[in-house]
Amino acid sequence: MATRIRATATTAAGTPRLRRSTSEVRELLLKAAHDCFQDKGYHATSTREIAQRAGVTEPMLFRHFGSKSALFERAVFDPFVEFIADFIVRASDLDAAAAKAPQLARHFVGGFFRIFVDHRDLIVTMLGQQDEGGQPRLAASVALDAQFDAFAEVVDSFVSVEGEQIMDAGLAIRFTLSFLLGTALADGHLFSLSEGDRSPDEVVQEMTDFVLRAIGHRIV
Known part of the structure; x- marks a missing residue:
């Protein structure tokens, strides 16, 4: 029986990472954004911080939400x-x-x-x-x-x-x-x-x- 392998990506550290669906990425970003804004306020929060907390890249944040x-x-x-x-x-x-x-x-x-x-x-x-x-x-x-x-x-x-x-x-x-x-x-x-x-x-x-x-x- 053939084994189905889920597509993976590679992190900066070279370790494999499962690809996430669009809905999963959006959920992660929304949760991370809410927590960051709640903790530090709008102006003190950077998009880089949000992306890092969500475990995605900053360009991906802009791809999904624009700003x-x-x-x-x-x-x-x-x-x-x-x-x-x-x-x-x-x-x-x-x-x-x-x-x-x-x-x-x-x-x-x-x-x-x-x-x-x-x-x-x-x-x-x-x-x-x-x-x-x-x-x-x-x-x-x-x-x-x-x-x-x-x-x-x-x-x-x-x-x-x-x-x-x-x-x-x-x-x-x-x-x-x-x-x-x-x-x-x-x-x-x-x-x-x-x-x-x-x-x-x-x-x-x-x-x-x-x-x-x-x-x-x-x-x-």
């Missing part, structure tokens, strides 16, 4: 895009007539708030990134906008079953995200979410109720 800023956007935006995509799939599997809007809202609020808290420093850096003309550099937000639009349709289907209506579900979602981001950024300044009498779950529930009341949902 340091593009890699940064992907490292920060991907968790949001993935969460919404997974959320839409889960929501689509639910029976809108049986499920309740508050349940959907709590999952959305809790999930996004955890992402904002976990990536707080990176998000602040991302929001401060500008192109040469002084405009926000958020190319990856195009993918995020498409996910928001798809999610807005899910929200409409759930609230309509309960006999309610949101004037603009897309704006309601974006307002909610602004509220959650602001809350995450204000932690330790305006109030402390890690201290006090309320547990993290209770805080998420309070924020969920706040959002539901803001869009006109009747909380029983």
